[in-house]
Amino acid sequence: MKLLLVEDSQRLRDTLAHGLRAAGFTVDVAGDGVEANGFLAAFGYDFVVLDLGLPRLDGFGVLRALPAGGARPRVLVLSARDQVSDRIEALNAGADDYLVKPFAFEELVAHLHALARRPAEAQADVLEHRGVKLDVQAHQASVHGRALNLTPREFALLELLLRHRGRVFARAVILDRIAGSASEASDRSVEVLVFGLRRKLADAGCENLIENRRGAGYLIA
Ligand code: CA
Numbered sequence: 001m002k003l004l005l006v007e008d009s010q011r012l013r014d015t016l017a018h019g020l021r022a023a024g025f026t027v028d029v030a031g032d033g034v035e036a037n038g039f040l041a042a043f044g045y046d047f048v049v050l051d052l053g054l055p056r057l058d059g060f061g062v063l064r065a066l067p068a069g070g071a072r073p074r075v076l077v078l079s080a081r082d083q084v085s086d087r088i089e090a091l092n093a094g095a096d097d098y099l100v101k102p103f104a105f106e107e108l109v110a111h112l113h114a115l116a117r118r119p120a121e122a123q124a125d126v127l128e129h130r131g132v133k134l135d136v137q138a139h140q141a142s143v144h145g146r147a148l149n150l151t152p153r154e155f156a157l158l159e160l161l162l163r164h165r166g167r168v169f170a171r172a173v174i175l176d177r178i179a180g181s182a183s184e185a186s187d188r189s190v191e192v193l194v195f196g197l198r199r200k201l202a203d204a205g206c207e208n209l210i211e212n213r214r215g216a217g218y219l220i221a
Contacts, residue, residue, distance in 0.1 A: 033057025
């Protein structure tokens, strides 16, 4: 799989590029956003590992230059620990995942492999994970074979999180995707929705399926 690594710290860039090549990726490297956009305009990539703080053009500038859909590479953002708002902004700008610096190299590889699994899941009509089964066409949910009675919004939320496993969804993004035209919708209503869905899952024997990333949003890992 082909990967573009965008990182301005030469030391980190060299270390990561070396490790990623050893892990089987074909790696190009860029040291700033302008250089990254040059590579992205010229070549196709499966992944972009993108630092946010970059000279000349930052990571947001790179995200904005990517096409919205189609053959777009999946983007994993590297971000400093204290910049929660940056992570949220990056996810909302189209990043698929993020990793907080400092991170273990194995963690980066695990995130990339999780991202690589997504395309097949994005098409599937039946989503299964940890005993939870969602038949999207038939609109049926079950846990270990026992039917789960979900509201349309709970079903939509579970589908969203299962379909994009490993991706963190900010409350605002969840609202946008599933709340539809409800005018009373708010961050608080997302919390209530998640709470209700978690309780139903737990009652059916599936605890802690939906994780809360403090300040960032929700995911199914
Ligand atoms: Ca940087």
